[in-house]
Each structure stands twice: as structure tokens, then as C-alpha cells.
Amino acid sequence: MKSTQEFLYLQIAQSIEQQIVSGTLPVGHKLPSVRVLCQQQQVSPSTVFNAYYRLETMGLIEARPKSGYYVRQSRAVQRMQRYQEILPSPQKLPPLNPSVSDIIDDIEQFNQLSGVTSFAPATPALQMLPGQKLQKSVREVMRKYSDECLNYAPVHGLACLREQILLHGAHWGFRGSPHEVLVTAGCLEAISLCLQALTRPGDLIITETLTYFGIQQLIQNLGLKVAPVAIHPETGLDMKHITTLLKAHKVKACLFTSNFHNPTAYSLPNEQKQWLAQLAASHQIPVIEDDVYGEVYFGKQRPTTIKRYDTEGWVIYCSSFSKMLSPGYRLGYCLPGRFMQQVARQKRIHSIATSSLVQYTLSHFLQKGRFSYHLKKLRQTLYLNMLKYEQCIDAYFPAETYFAPPQGGYVFWIGFAPNTNTYKLYLSAKAHHIGIVPGQLFSLGKQYKNFIRLSFATPFDQKIEESLKKLGKLANNLNIS
Amino acid sequence: MKSTQEFLYLQIAQSIEQQIVSGTLPVGHKLPSVRVLCQQQQVSPSTVFNAYYRLETMGLIEARPKSGYYVRQSRAVQRMQRYQEILPSPQKLPPLNPSVSDIIDDIEQFNQLSGVTSFAPATPALQMLPGQKLQKSVREVMRKYSDECLNYAPVHGLACLREQILLHGAHWGFRGSPHEVLVTAGCLEAISLCLQALTRPGDLIITETLTYFGIQQLIQNLGLKVAPVAIHPETGLDMKHITTLLKAHKVKACLFTSNFHNPTAYSLPNEQKQWLAQLAASHQIPVIEDDVYGEVYFGKQRPTTIKRYDTEGWVIYCSSFSKMLSPGYRLGYCLPGRFMQQVARQKRIHSIATSSLVQYTLSHFLQKGRFSYHLKKLRQTLYLNMLKYEQCIDAYFPAETYFAPPQGGYVFWIGFAPNTNTYKLYLSAKAHHIGIVPGQLFSLGKQYKNFIRLSFATPFDQKIEESLKKLGKLANNLNIS
Incomplete structure (x- = not known):
């Protein structure tokens, strides 16, 4: 497993980023050469290269051929400075x-x-939304599975749907078996079941300071304590704070949104995703990943997930079809890793199973390629x-x-x-x-x-x-x- | 409001019943005349008449014209004796x-x-199950409400379905408004939301010693303490014990099945239902009523409910369509009385809303008279x-x-x-x-x-x-x- 040392470049990047946003490093300022920074920080050249590369992709610095790296005059810098100015101070x-x-x-x-x-x-x-195509699937499954639609589905979900979810997960690199999939009535139910499986009232969890109000109400309702970690709409999670919290407190679970976070619209970069997956395993703390918006990307490629880097089952991936297909159908799922038994038990206890008709419909819709x-x-x-x-x-x-x-x-x-x-x-x-x-x-x-x-x-x-x-x-x- | 004094006849009936089942009063034994019993127990003649009438309907005694009441040679007596013999003693x-x-x-x-x-x-x-007729409703609502089926339903449920549930409740005497109905994904979800709205871990609730294992697991999962009250498959709830418990402990809620109890198949007689409703109001303790089997009666009339006698909103009625129409659809409801806001809040927190397609379908099915x-x-x-x-x-x-x-x-x-x-x-x-x-x-x-x-x-x-x-x-x- 990689050590957090390998993410040193992120720390260096964040430190330079702060200096740019605060104006300490003004526009046009030349940054130290790679060699100088290596000596100053006692790190390898590749670490410095990675740090500069990250700052470049964020639009904060530019490389000028045969000259070096300079702070850019960019909208990104302006935006981040503006954000800094308007950031609310709690006491006021x-x-x-x-x-x-x-x-x-x-x-x-x-x-x-x-x-x-x-x-x-x-x-x-x-x-x-693809209303007509969904209806077509409803009609077809009613013909094909008329009796099955009436009956209880298994607690974990229908085998055919679990299979389709698995295939769908391949888009972001999930390699598993259908047995690792648990079907739920929406992503919020998935998160609710996970938190109920992993925590007791009074337990401490880590989540973002800014988060979907439905999740906040859920956390409050379950009587959980929260250690909030700052999320910045341009630079993401405060990773250092997470490490500090894990050292200082007994944390029962972490809950983070990986892509197009609600409300900031920020996605964690791959290295933060990987870092979180490794953190979960090394601290043996479950990380619940909310990826309900991951499919709705505007770039060329679907952003990957924290679960993608999960090797020992400590990451619980939660998502849904509701947001892209039909909020009213109420169908979501999770990949609970090593916590499958506990989470499935919560599903049975609170609602037995998810609607069979809806499950057959979604399975058919996916299988026909209509979803993609x-x-x-x-x-x-x-x-x-x-x-x-x-x-x-x-x-x-x-x-x-x-x-x-x-x-x-x-x-x-x-x-x-x-x-x-x-x-x-x-x-x-x-x-x-x-x-x-x-x-x-x-x-x-x-x-x-x-x-x-x-x-x-x-x-x-x-x-x-x-x-x-x-x-x-x-x-x-x-x-x- | 009626006092528990009016249920004196039940206590007298239970005392005689015990003597018959234990054999103290053998088959053929003549019971004291109404006049004598009035004097012995210091009660009115109508109280004694009611007690004897109850024992007669239970098949334990018979009235012989111009002679009096006698202990009957009946299967009911044999059965109850047999039950007494095989009742397990916990310590063994x-x-x-x-x-x-x-x-x-x-x-x-x-x-x-x-x-x-x-x-x-x-x-x-x-x-x-009426698979074909349900499918007909699915097809009709997809035509009529194609967009609405895709969208979130309101937290409380669709107005049209709430209206139909209200009309259906009239069969057992419910008089209310559609605003008193909350739609859920099955009866178990309804009970789960109610318990979560009313209790915190460590709280004490009263329920039957014998009860559906799903509910037992739910109670355990929520960290609740239980004071169990005996339920007898022929004589019902031990009412005296309930009164004692309420006096001795801080009870947060009661949870009882009113009709065709699972597993004993016993239904509470109307006077016990009324007594429970009054108890809830006088002690200001919510009574959750599970009536998931009430529609499946073999007699001439649908048995009534505890909710029927609820005048101040302390009874929360929970039921479902799953058991009679389609377990796989996952559709239930509750009538939370004065606790509507709290229970609806739990619904939003844990699952947002129930599937719109399923709600429209059931509403249509009911409205067409197909359910009756x-x-x-x-x-x-x-x-x-x-x-x-x-x-x-x-x-x-x-x-x-x-x-x-x-x-x-x-x-x-x-x-x-x-x-x-x-x-x-x-x-x-x-x-x-x-x-x-x-x-x-x-x-x-x-x-x-x-x-x-x-x-x-x-x-x-x-x-x-x-x-x-x-x-x-x-x-x-x-x-x-």
C-alpha cells in the first residue's frame, strides 16, 4: 500500500496555492525552480513536478518554455481570491x-x-427524462415477469439487477461480483442504512462542512456527532484536517461525496480518492462514498470513485438511478464491501426489500443499453x-x-x-x-x-x-x- | 371518556375463564346465578350479564333455559386446557x-x-393475487400520468392515493381527512418510522411477548427496551399487566397488533380495542396499531380497529396493501394522528418518498373498485x-x-x-x-x-x-x- 508520503506533492501544491490566492505570490511572480524547491523542501524532483503540474491544471500557474513557472493572470485565481474574500466567519x-x-x-x-x-x-x-422508454421497459417486464413482479424481491435485490449494476460499475473501474451489490430505495436510503449499520447514537463521524441538507438531517436524526472537514469549491477536501481528526478522536465512519459534490459541484481529484481509500484501510475506518452525481460529467471521461481504489472492502459506495432516470422510481444501490451483512440486515429490518416491479424495470432498461x-x-x-x-x-x-x-x-x-x-x-x-x-x-x-x-x-x-x-x-x- | 370501571365485566370473565381452564370449575358445573354473583362481586347485573355473555361467545359456558349457566363440554375448553399444559416455562x-x-x-x-x-x-x-388487474392499472396510469410517475411524490404520498386510503378506512369506521394519511413503502417501514419518531435508544416500549420477528429485530436494532405483555391465542392481551406496567415505568409507546395477530391469529375484542384507545389518551402515550391482516377476515364483518376509538390522536394506525395485493410492490401507510409531523419527517429523512409509479397504480386500482x-x-x-x-x-x-x-x-x-x-x-x-x-x-x-x-x-x-x-x-x- 502507498504511504501518505506519496501525497506530499499535494501538500506542497496546497501551500503554494494559498500563497497565490492570498496575494503573497502576485500575478507574474516567478516560482522557485524545481531544483531549488527540491532542496528547500527536502523532496524528490518528481514530487515538485507533480505539485507544479497540479497547480497548472488548476489554472493557477503557467510553464514558460526555457524560463520556469509563473503565477498566472487567470479567472481561476480571481475566483479563488473572491471566494476567500466572501468566506463567512462563523462568530459574526x-x-x-x-x-x-x-x-x-x-x-x-x-x-x-x-x-x-x-x-x-x-x-x-x-x-x-426517458419517460417513454422506461414505460416500454415496464410493459415488457410485466409481460415477462408477471408473477415475479408481485412477489417480494430478495433483501439484497434481484439477481438480474445486481448483475446490471455490476456491469455499469465497470465504467469507473469496479471489478467485483454481483454478490457485492445491495439494491435500495434510492441513494439516501443506502446512506441511511449504512450509517445505521455502522454507528450508534453519540458516535463521531467525519463529513464535509458543506453537505446536502438531507444528509445533515439524517445525521442529526441518528444522534451522531460530526467532525466537519472544510470543502473548498475549487481545491476540495482539507486532507490534513482529516489526518489530524483521525489521530485525535475515535471516528466511527467517514462520509464524503466524490464527484460533483452537492452544493459546491467539486469533484475530488483521483489522488484524493486514492488517498481516502488507503486511509480507510490503514485506519480500518469505513468510508461511505456518496457518488449520486458521478454519471453526469461534462468532460470526456466519467470521473472515477474512491471505491475504485478500495482493495480491502473498507469503502462503501452509494449511488442511485433516480437522479438521472426518474427520481420518482426510488431506486438506488450500494456496494458495502466488508459490511454487506450488516447493511443488508438494516435493509431487511426497515423495509424488507425494494419494489420488485421497479427493480425488474430498471434491470431491463439497463440490459437493453437504454441507460447509456x-x-x-x-x-x-x-x-x-x-x-x-x-x-x-x-x-x-x-x-x-x-x-x-x-x-x-x-x-x-x-x-x-x-x-x-x-x-x-x-x-x-x-x-x-x-x-x-x-x-x-x-x-x-x-x-x-x-x-x-x-x-x-x-x-x-x-x-x-x-x-x-x-x-x-x-x-x-x-x-x- | 369511559373509565376502566366499565371493563369490570372483562375482569370477571377472565377470572371465571381461568377457573374453567384450570379445571377448578369442571364441565357441567353450574355457575352462580346473576343475582348471587352481583352480591359477591359488588357489581351491577349488567356487568355480570356481559361477563357471562363473553364466556358464552368464547364457547366456555352455555345458558340452559330456566336453569342458569353451565360450564360447557366444548372443544374451546379442551383447547385452552391443552394450551395451558403445553405453555413453556422460561427457566427450563x-x-x-x-x-x-x-x-x-x-x-x-x-x-x-x-x-x-x-x-x-x-x-x-x-x-x-390480482396480477393481471394490477398490470391493467399500471398501463393506465402510465398513459395518464406519464410525467408524474417519473417525478418525486410528495413526502406524505400522492393526494389521490391518500384520498382512496381514507375511503377504504371507512370500512372500519375511520372518519378523517386525507391529510391524516402518510404513505410508506410497506407496513414495516411505517412501524419503523413511527418508532424512530417516538423513541430514542434506551426508551421503554410495551408490546406482545409473542410478535412478528421482523418487529422484534427492529426494536432490538433501535436499542429499545421492551416490557412484554402476554398474549393468549384465545383470550388476547393481558390488560391488567399493561395497567401495572404503565403505573410502574416511564413507557414511551405501545405497539400492538389488533387483528389476526402474527403468529397467534388472535384478534382483540372491541372492548379491548376501545380500552387501549382510552388508555393511550388518558396516559398520553402513543399506541402504534399494526393492522396489516385486518382485511383478511373470515367472518361477516371486517373487525374494527383501535384507531376507530381514538378521539385525540394518540393512536397511530399502520397497515399495508402488500399482504393482500402484492408483497413485491412495497406499499403501506399509516394514520399517525397527532404525530403526523414527526413521522413524516422520518419518512423524508430516510427515503424521501415512496415510488410514484406504485402509488399511482394502487390509487387507480382502489378507485376502480378492484381492491374490494x-x-x-x-x-x-x-x-x-x-x-x-x-x-x-x-x-x-x-x-x-x-x-x-x-x-x-x-x-x-x-x-x-x-x-x-x-x-x-x-x-x-x-x-x-x-x-x-x-x-x-x-x-x-x-x-x-x-x-x-x-x-x-x-x-x-x-x-x-x-x-x-x-x-x-x-x-x-x-x-x-
Whole structure:
């Protein structure tokens, strides 16, 4: 197994990155040569090369031929500086009022109204879903498995579906057997069952400071304590903090989103994924990986997973078909590694099995190749859509607005000036029939009050443009008043 | 509100019943006249009349015109005496080995084999289910609600289904609004959500000593303490014990099955249902009512529920369509009374919502009157089936076998001589490709090792008769060896 020494380059990269973002290293500044840095840091040349390579891909530095590395004048640097400026400091914030639950209820009710423009749901619009093709599969499996659809499925899920999930996992490098797959009623159920299998009330888990509010409520509900680790929308997880926490505390499990994190849209780089998998094994601590958005990538290749680097079964992979196919079907799955027995036991205890009709349908849909076909189309549609939204935000939102163009998923994570209260923006947008999610809903410490999550999953049209324009105006007004 | 004084007649009836079963009052013995008993017990004549009436309907005494009440020579008395004889005494039992989980896994695997005769599942055989009619509903709702089926349903369930559940509840006297209905993925999920909403680990709840093993595992999993109350397959809950427990302990919730209890097949009489509803309100303790078998009655009328007598929302009613329509669909519901907000919150936290396609289908099926039509047929089929099974048990099982003919549901609760180990019977039956459930699986105290639960839900034919004959033979052998 690799030691964490091999990730030394990440630490070096992070340290330089901080100096660039803070302005200590200004634009145009020449970085030390590889040889000099090797001597300074007592590391090998390849470590320095890797560090510089990472900074280059992040858009922070550039290599000039026969001259060396220089800090770049780039949007990435500006963005990261802007993020640093608007990052909320916890002590200044008044206590949260109303409660997260109240806001969630409110958003749910709003989304059910007709005639509104909601940028709240992190799921694709219905017209992007393969409704007719799914129906075709329903009809075919009803013919073929009429009796089986009526009966209980096995606790672990139907053999045919587990097989298809396995084949699907090959896209990110999963090599296993169908026996390693557990079918659930959605990704959230999978995570809920995992946490219930691995923890008892009062136990400590590690997760991101910013995370999907549904997961926060789950954690709270199970009576778990949380050690939050900062996640930065451009640089990812604070790995050093994780190491410190594991040394100082008895941690029962870690829970991280690997790709297109909700709400920051950030994906962990492969080396962080690998590092987490190795950490899980070396500390013998289960890492629950939430990869519900991994299929919706805008790049050339599906990003890989933490599970991909799992050699001893300490990583539990959770995902779903809901987000890409049909949120209403409620079908997800997990790959619980060495914890299969415990997690399957929770499934039986709480709900016996997942709907057979839905399982046969999804299995058929996958087996016919309809899923891959649909995903390809969905990714294209979403990417083009995202670009149009991006233009509007650039054009209509306050000049100082922070946001990073997502590489996948369904949402923007948008930051305003530090004194902005996006709950107020939420209320005034609602009055204009526009739905957004205020940032505080994603924060374990009730921070990020100047952020919003904005979904780009509704097809762009004039109404959307007008709504974004309106939203920009409301945000401008908020800063003035 | 009625005081428990009004249930004095039940206490008198139970006291006489005990004397009859113990033989203190022999067959043919004349009971005291109503006037004499009134004086002895210091109660009103109507109380004594009610007590005698109850004993008469139980088949324990008979009224002889112009003479008085006499202890009857009846099968009911013999049965109850037999039950008394074979009741296990806890201290004599060796520790359980293997674990309940192991046996459940084993049974699940067995049920999936082909060519076996399983009397294990407490659900109807697939050929008794309305597969074609359900498919018709699936096709119709896919046409009518193609987009809606893809989308998340509201946390509480679809409005159209909640409306239908309400109308259906009118059969046992539910008068409420659709807003009081919460849709779940099966009855077990409903009970799981209720317990999670109402309790924290370490809390004490009251439930029956004998109860469905799924519920036992759920309780254990949630870290709850249990005060078990005896349930007798002929006389029901030990009400006096419940009162004592409520006085002595801080009880967080009660959980009882109202009709065709699993495994004893017993239904609480109306006065016990009413008493429990009143108890819940007067002690301000939620009573969770599991009525998953209530629709499958063999009498003229659907038995009523505890919820029927609930005036202040302290009773939470849980049921399902799975057991009568399609276990594989996973659709249940609850009526959480004053606890709606808490229970709905648990639903959102653990699984967001129940499958929309399944909800639309069931709503359509109910709305077309297909459910009532199907239930009528199912009840007739099951009743006739039960009678045939009964004859076989009478003919082939050991002479001293105890069992009471069920008034509804899907199972017999069968007791053998006290020294019988039905886990051994389970193993030898399995070797002959016959499935049963050993009684210890239903016992909180790992007792009832001389009982089995035997389902009569597979259509009777020659193979069934031969399997029952074989089972009887194996039981006989077990007692000899």
C-alpha cells in the first residue's frame, strides 16, 4: 500500500496555492525552480513536478518554455481570491431563524406550485427524462415477469439487477461480483442504512462542512456527532484536517461525496480518492462514498470513485438511478464491501426489500443499453444548458458574484458579498415566483449565509432568462438596502 | 371518556375463564346465578350479564333455559386446557442456538428454492393475487400520468392515493381527512418510522411477548427496551399487566397488533380495542396499531380497529396493501394522528418518498373498485383453504396437538408437547423440502420452542396434503425419539 508520503506533492501544491490566492505570490511572480524547491523542501524532483503540474491544471500557474513557472493572470485565481474574500466567519453570524426543517418544508411546497420557476431541485427537468422508454421497459417486464413482479424481491435485490449494476460499475473501474451489490430505495436510503449499520447514537463521524441538507438531517436524526472537514469549491477536501481528526478522536465512519459534490459541484481529484481509500484501510475506518452525481460529467471521461481504489472492502459506495432516470422510481444501490451483512440486515429490518416491479424495470432498461444511451444525451443537454445559465449569471448578477462553472452535476454554488443574507433573497425571489436554495441549508455550522445553490437542470428559455435577470436584480437590491 | 370501571365485566370473565381452564370449575358445573354473583362481586347485573355473555361467545359456558349457566363440554375448553399444559416455562429452556437472524436467513433462502413446499410465508400465494388487474392499472396510469410517475411524490404520498386510503378506512369506521394519511413503502417501514419518531435508544416500549420477528429485530436494532405483555391465542392481551406496567415505568409507546395477530391469529375484542384507545389518551402515550391482516377476515364483518376509538390522536394506525395485493410492490401507510409531523419527517429523512409509479397504480386500482372485489374473492379462497388444512392437521398431527382455527389472516399457531423442539422439526422438515417457522422466532424471551407457525396461504392440493402428512409424521417421530 502507498504511504501518505506519496501525497506530499499535494501538500506542497496546497501551500503554494494559498500563497497565490492570498496575494503573497502576485500575478507574474516567478516560482522557485524545481531544483531549488527540491532542496528547500527536502523532496524528490518528481514530487515538485507533480505539485507544479497540479497547480497548472488548476489554472493557477503557467510553464514558460526555457524560463520556469509563473503565477498566472487567470479567472481561476480571481475566483479563488473572491471566494476567500466572501468566506463567512462563523462568530459574526446571528443564530439561524427559521429552522432548516421549516425552510425545506417551504421549498417543497413551493416546488409543487404551478407557474413558478424553481431553481431549487438538484434533479433534471421531467422533459429530460426517458419517460417513454422506461414505460416500454415496464410493459415488457410485466409481460415477462408477471408473477415475479408481485412477489417480494430478495433483501439484497434481484439477481438480474445486481448483475446490471455490476456491469455499469465497470465504467469507473469496479471489478467485483454481483454478490457485492445491495439494491435500495434510492441513494439516501443506502446512506441511511449504512450509517445505521455502522454507528450508534453519540458516535463521531467525519463529513464535509458543506453537505446536502438531507444528509445533515439524517445525521442529526441518528444522534451522531460530526467532525466537519472544510470543502473548498475549487481545491476540495482539507486532507490534513482529516489526518489530524483521525489521530485525535475515535471516528466511527467517514462520509464524503466524490464527484460533483452537492452544493459546491467539486469533484475530488483521483489522488484524493486514492488517498481516502488507503486511509480507510490503514485506519480500518469505513468510508461511505456518496457518488449520486458521478454519471453526469461534462468532460470526456466519467470521473472515477474512491471505491475504485478500495482493495480491502473498507469503502462503501452509494449511488442511485433516480437522479438521472426518474427520481420518482426510488431506486438506488450500494456496494458495502466488508459490511454487506450488516447493511443488508438494516435493509431487511426497515423495509424488507425494494419494489420488485421497479427493480425488474430498471434491470431491463439497463440490459437493453437504454441507460447509456440516455446518459449521453442527458449530459450534452445539461452541459449546453449550463453554459447558457452561466452567461446569464455573468450578465445579470452583481459584479462581485463568485461562482465556478461546474464540471458536472446539476447545480451552481453562487456566493455574494459577505454581508448578503440569501434567506432574504430566497424570500423576495419566492414573492416573484422564483425558487432558490439559501446556502445556510447546506452548512453544518449554519454558515454560508451569503451563498445560494442554483440548479441549471431546467431547459433554458426566455422565461428562465427573465427569472435569472430578476434574481440578479433582487440580489443587487439586497446589497444596496 | 369511559373509565376502566366499565371493563369490570372483562375482569370477571377472565377470572371465571381461568377457573374453567384450570379445571377448578369442571364441565357441567353450574355457575352462580346473576343475582348471587352481583352480591359477591359488588357489581351491577349488567356487568355480570356481559361477563357471562363473553364466556358464552368464547364457547366456555352455555345458558340452559330456566336453569342458569353451565360450564360447557366444548372443544374451546379442551383447547385452552391443552394450551395451558403445553405453555413453556422460561427457566427450563436452554439458551437459543443458532440466532434468530441465522434462522431468518435460512428460511429466506429456502423459500427461494424451487420444488419445495413452504408453509413459511404469511402472504398469499402468487396465484391468489390480482396480477393481471394490477398490470391493467399500471398501463393506465402510465398513459395518464406519464410525467408524474417519473417525478418525486410528495413526502406524505400522492393526494389521490391518500384520498382512496381514507375511503377504504371507512370500512372500519375511520372518519378523517386525507391529510391524516402518510404513505410508506410497506407496513414495516411505517412501524419503523413511527418508532424512530417516538423513541430514542434506551426508551421503554410495551408490546406482545409473542410478535412478528421482523418487529422484534427492529426494536432490538433501535436499542429499545421492551416490557412484554402476554398474549393468549384465545383470550388476547393481558390488560391488567399493561395497567401495572404503565403505573410502574416511564413507557414511551405501545405497539400492538389488533387483528389476526402474527403468529397467534388472535384478534382483540372491541372492548379491548376501545380500552387501549382510552388508555393511550388518558396516559398520553402513543399506541402504534399494526393492522396489516385486518382485511383478511373470515367472518361477516371486517373487525374494527383501535384507531376507530381514538378521539385525540394518540393512536397511530399502520397497515399495508402488500399482504393482500402484492408483497413485491412495497406499499403501506399509516394514520399517525397527532404525530403526523414527526413521522413524516422520518419518512423524508430516510427515503424521501415512496415510488410514484406504485402509488399511482394502487390509487387507480382502489378507485376502480378492484381492491374490494379482489378482497372478497381472496377471503373466500383463503377460508376454504384453511378448512382443508385444518382437516389435515386434525388427521395427521400428533393427537395432543394444540391449534385454534383462525378467524382470519394466513397462519395457524400450532403447539406440540412441551418437550418438543420445533427447531429440530424445522430442520427435519427442511430435509424433506418442507418449510415451517419455528415458534421461538416469535418469542421475545426465546420461548415457545414447542410451537410452529404454519401458513395456509398456498392453495390446497395433493402435494400440500402429502406435505402436511409428512410433517405430522416428523412431529410424531420427534416426540418418540
